[in-house]
Amino acid sequence: MAELVPPMPDASPPRRVLRLIARLNVGGPAIHTILLTAGLNPTRFQTRLVSGIEAAHEGDMLGLAAEKGVVPVRLPTLGRELHPLRDLKTLWQVWSQMRDFDPDIVHTHTAKAGTIGRVAALLLPRRPKLVHTFHGHVFHGYFGPVKTRIFLAIERWLAKRTDQIIAVSQEVADDLVRYGVVPPGGVTVxxxxxxxxxxASTMPTGDWRRRCQVAPDAPWIGIVARLVPIKAVERFLAALVPVFAAHPEARATIAGDGECRAALEAEASRLGIADRVWFEGFVADVAKLLVELDVVVLCSKNEGLPVSLIESLAAGTAVVSTSVGGVPTLLANGRFGRLVAANDAGPGLAEGILATLADPLAARRMTDEGQVAVLSRYGSQRLTTDISRLYEELFHPTAESPGGSQPAEFAENKALKEAEASADREN
Incomplete structure (x- = not known):
């Protein structure tokens, strides 16, 4: 649904926004870009979404795009992997899209698109405003030290030429400052x-339990993730061994797919738990699965702001997660779900799962609070309002932040944090 903002006067045509993302694979960045493209008020912003092509094992969000009436321009050469000759061709194609569309704003998402998109924009005869969103970063957990240093140098160079840097969580913003990508105060969350x-409205029907062969009263643990190295799903399998020992009737489901699936299936067999772990692949309507699970786990090595935990809390399902990226803020430092060490290889996750199963009333209280919080703070209407304001401030800046005043979410978050701190002192 488009944001409810009064239209600009007829004399002011909508600002043209070219939005670029490397690929619309299953995950938060693709959902984010599609909802923004669909949700911005068309009388204020005319948006063209440009994306690359997903790998065969990744799955895509084209169904959501079609549902929202978004028709992305697809560039077959644009993808995640570095390929110098192909990337030069992609640079030319992206530049050509920009010349055709003549954007007022170029907003890039994800590292590869952020590099190609901003370089292409800098080569235009009329330089648009440049915005880049960090949905996470690749400064640890992805590559070796040499490649990481190269990526850092590129990001630092580009940041100096970007009008607005956005991070999806305070933790990601802090990392950008810590790694020298931006100076303190140089990023908006x-x-x-x-x-x-x-x-929140989906009710359990038992259909998923029957599909995954889980008894009605058996503990059921799940994970929703791309099966790629950074998600470290092998930690989830390791955690299940003591959980299954304590609860022989328990079962687990892995919803997702990716390059690591075969290795993870082999690891489940090696651990002797293959008969109790169901590999489902990508799930189109994940809400129906989440409401039936007892616990959802996230065990990533690095994250920005994980969609799976936001959706799990919105569904009213308890969560256990490694303390990475924006997770501590999302879970209010353990108030809305159980946190374990970022480098935990399984034991801490197992303890968190077992503690959640052992005290369902405490888990219910945590989850209920978390559900209220995520429904109020992470809605798509708030996102489009924040981004609309940020875009306008690129052309009419105020003195309060790098690109103008901070989005409304942050005054709200500050007030919420102060209220929570006051409540904690009273308890």
Whole structure:
């Protein structure tokens, strides 16, 4: 649904926004860009979404795009992997899209698109305003030291030429400062905004338990993730061994797919738990699965702001997670879900799962509070309002922040944090 903002006067044509993302694979960045493209008021912003092509094992969000009436321009040469000759061709194609569209704003998402998109924009005869969103970063957990240093040098160079840097969580923003990508105060935090009402309203039917062969009263643990190295799903499998020992009737489901699937299936067999772990692949309507699970786990080595935890809390399902990226803020430092060490290889996750299963009333209280919080803070309407304001301030800046005043979410978050601190002192 487009944001409810009065239209600009007829004399002011909508500002043209070219939005670029490397690929619309299953995950938060693709959902974010599609909802923004669909949700911005068309009388104020005319948006063209340009993306690359997903790998065969990744799955895509084209169904959501079609549902929202978004028709992306697809560039077959644009993808995640570095390939110098192909990337030069992609640079030319992106530049050509920009020459054709003549954008007022170029807003890039993800590292590869951020590099190619901003370089292409800098080569235009009329330089647009440049915005880049960090949905996470690749400064640890992804590559070796040499490649990481190269990526850091590129990001630092580009940041100096970018009008507005956005991070999806305060933790990601802090990392950008810590790694020298931006100076203190040089980044604005705009959290993800998702369509969460259906997660809160979906009721369990038992269909998924029957599909995954889980008894009605058996503990059921799940993970929703791309099966790629950074998600470290092998930690989830390691955690299940003591959980299954304590609860022989328990079962687990892995919703997702990716390059590591075969290795993870082999690891489940090696651990002797293959008969109790169901590999489902990508799930189209994940809300129906989440509401039936007892616990959802995230065990990533690095994250920006994980969609799976936001959606799980919106569905009213307990969560256990490694303390990475924006997770501590999302879970209010353990108030809305159980946190374990970022480098935990399984034991801490197992303890968190077992503690959640052992005290369902405490888990319910945590989850209920978390559900209220995510429904109020991570909605798509808030996202489009924040980004609309930020875009306008690129042309009419105020004195309060790098690109103008901070989005409304941050005054709200500050007040919420102060209220929570006051409540904690009273308890």
């Amino acid at each position: 705009v959290p993800l905004g998702l369509e969460l009402a259906r997660f």
